[in-house]
Every structure is written in C-alpha cells, then in structure tokens.
Amino acid sequence: xxxxxxxxxxxGLAMVAQLYRDPAQAGLRPGVLxxxxxxxxxxxxxxRAEALxxxxxxxxxxxxxxxxxxxxxLPEVMSLLAPLQRDPERMRARAQAAYDALVxxxxxxxxxxxxxxxxxxxxxxxxxxxxxxxxxxxxxxxGQITTTHPDGAAWIKGKVLVCLGADDPYVPLKxxxxxxxxxxxxxxxxxxxLYGGVVHSFTIPGSERHQPDANRYDASADRRSWNEMLAxxxxxxx
Numbered sequence: 001x002x003x004x005x006x007x008x009x010x011x012g013l014a015m016v017a018q019l020y021r022d023p024a025q026a027g028l029r030p031g032v033l034x035x036x037x038x039x040x041x042x043x044x045x046x047x048r049a050e051a052l053x054x055x056x057x058x059x060x061x062x063x064x065x066x067x068x069x070x071x072x073x074l075p076e077v078m079s080l081l082a083p084l085q086r087d088p089e090r091m092r093a094r095a096q097a098a099y100d101a102l103v104x105x106x107x108x109x110x111x112x113x114x115x116x117x118x119x120x121x122x123x124x125x126x127x128x129x130x131x132x133x134x135x136x137x138x139x140x141x142x143g144q145i146t147t148t149h150p151d152g153a154a155w156i157k158g159k160v161l162v163c164l165g166a167d168d169p170y171v172p173l174k175x176x177x178x179x180x181x182x183x184x185x186x187x188x189x190x191x192x193x194l195y196g197g198v199v200h201s202f203t204i205p206g207s208e209r210h211q212p213d214a215n216r217y218d219a220s221a222d223r224r225s226w227n228e229m230l231a232x233x234x235x236x237x238x
Contacts, residue, residue, distance in 0.1 A: 010066075016067055019059070031102045032059045032115070033062055035095065035121030045118070095124040111136075119144070119201065122162075134157050137158045139232060140163065145175055145178075145179040161228070163195075164194055166194040195218065
C-alpha cells in the first residue's frame with residue numbers, strides 16, 4: 001500500500017493530508033475523502049483511509065486543523081472548533097479544498113467520489129454535499145447532523161448515510177428529527193442507522209478516556225457501521 005503526503009491550502013491554513021492507494025491496481029478508481037474527528041488527523045483517520053485503499057479506492061485522510069495537527073487537549077480542541085461551529089462556510093471551505101486535492105490525482109474517477117467523516121468530520125462531509133459538490137455519497141459516523149443552512153439540502157446530488165449511537169448525547173432525538181425534516185423536504189435519498197445502547201465516538205478505540213459518559217468505543221457498532229458503509233459505497237459507485 002502506498003501512502004503519499006498531499007499539501008494544499010484551505011481556509012487560510014496549510015493543510016497536510018495523506019493519500020492512500022494500491023499501486024498494483026491500474027486505471028481510474030473511485031475516490032473517498034476521510035474527514036477526521038474533532039481532534040484532527042490521527043492514526044484512526046489514516047487507518048480507515050488505508051483500509052479503503054486496500055479495497056480498491058483512492059482515499060485521502062484529510063487534515064482538519066492545518067499542519068496535520070492532532071491534539072487530545074480538550075480546551076484546545078474546543079478552541080480550534082469554535083470558528084468552524086460559528087461559520088459553517090469555513091467547514092465547507094476546508095472540505096472543498098480536500099475534495100479538490102483528491103480529484104486532482106490522476107487515478108481518481110471524478111464521477112465517483114464520496115466523503116465519509118467522524119464526529120465533526122461527518123459535518124464536513126454533509127456540508128460539502130449541501131454545497132452542491134458532485135459527491136456520489138456522504139457518510140457520517142457519530143457526526144454532527146445539524147446545520148445553519150438546511151436549505152442547502154436541495155443541492156445534495158448524491159445519497160446520504162448517517163450512523164449514530166441511539167444514546168449519543170451530542171446528537172439528541174431533536175437533532176435527528178430536524179435532519180429527517182431537512183432531508184425529506186429536499187427529496188434526498190437518505191438513510192439513518194441507529195445502534196442501541198451506543199454513545200458518541202463508537203468507532204474510535206480508547207475514546208472513553210475522554211468524558212466516558214459521552215464517548216465510548218463499541219466494537220459491534222464499529223463493525224456494523226463499517227460494513228454498512230461499504231455496502232453503501234458499492235451502491236453509490238455501481
């Protein structure tokens with residue numbers, strides 16, 4: 001498996017991402033953006049991108065905070081997220097730049113690109129879709145699903161998959177219902193999978209070390225959501 005550093009600029013930041021592809025495979029292949037959780041580009045992000053590359057995709061493990069930064073300092077994380085939460089256009093700018101960096105790669109089929117994301121990364125995937133970028137599909141794992149631009153759903157061109165813990169305190173029922181209304185009003189082809197007894201960050205091993213009542217890895221939900229995503233990608237790229 002080949003990993004390649006990819007540098008690009010987004011929202012005034014110098015971004016450092018990692019591109020994964022299998023050099024043994026020839027020809028154009030679907031591309032997948034992998035947006036990280038709130039702490040930034042991590043081993044979790046790159047491992048997911050590498051796993052996708054082993055399945056024949058060209059996958060970009062995207063930067064979030066600039067410089068390939070990763071931090072587990074929660075006050076610092078909240079400080080880094082604040083500008084994005086205040087202005088979703090900045091989310092869109094960072095997601096758009098990552099998309100542009102991926103599709104510039106000669107082996108990526110521009111007609112077959114999807115975005116997946118974890119936590120705030122899910123929000124980036126969905127905001128990119130709401131921006132009208134030609135994604136075949138967007139997937140959010142324990143991701144933020146609310147938006148200040150719900151009218152943007154009318155611009156979504158591809159399908160949408162949401163994978164959530166049913167007991168995620170950061171994505172309560174009222175957020176899910178609001179998202180359903182947004183998707184329904186726009187006529188989007190969407191689906192939402194809920195995992196009972198599961199909270200936030202269920203795909204990230206060790207996440208329970210941060211606010212354990214709200215964050216907890218769940219091996220079953222991680223495996224099930226990954227397999228459901230793979231079936232979703234097969235569908236949207238068919």
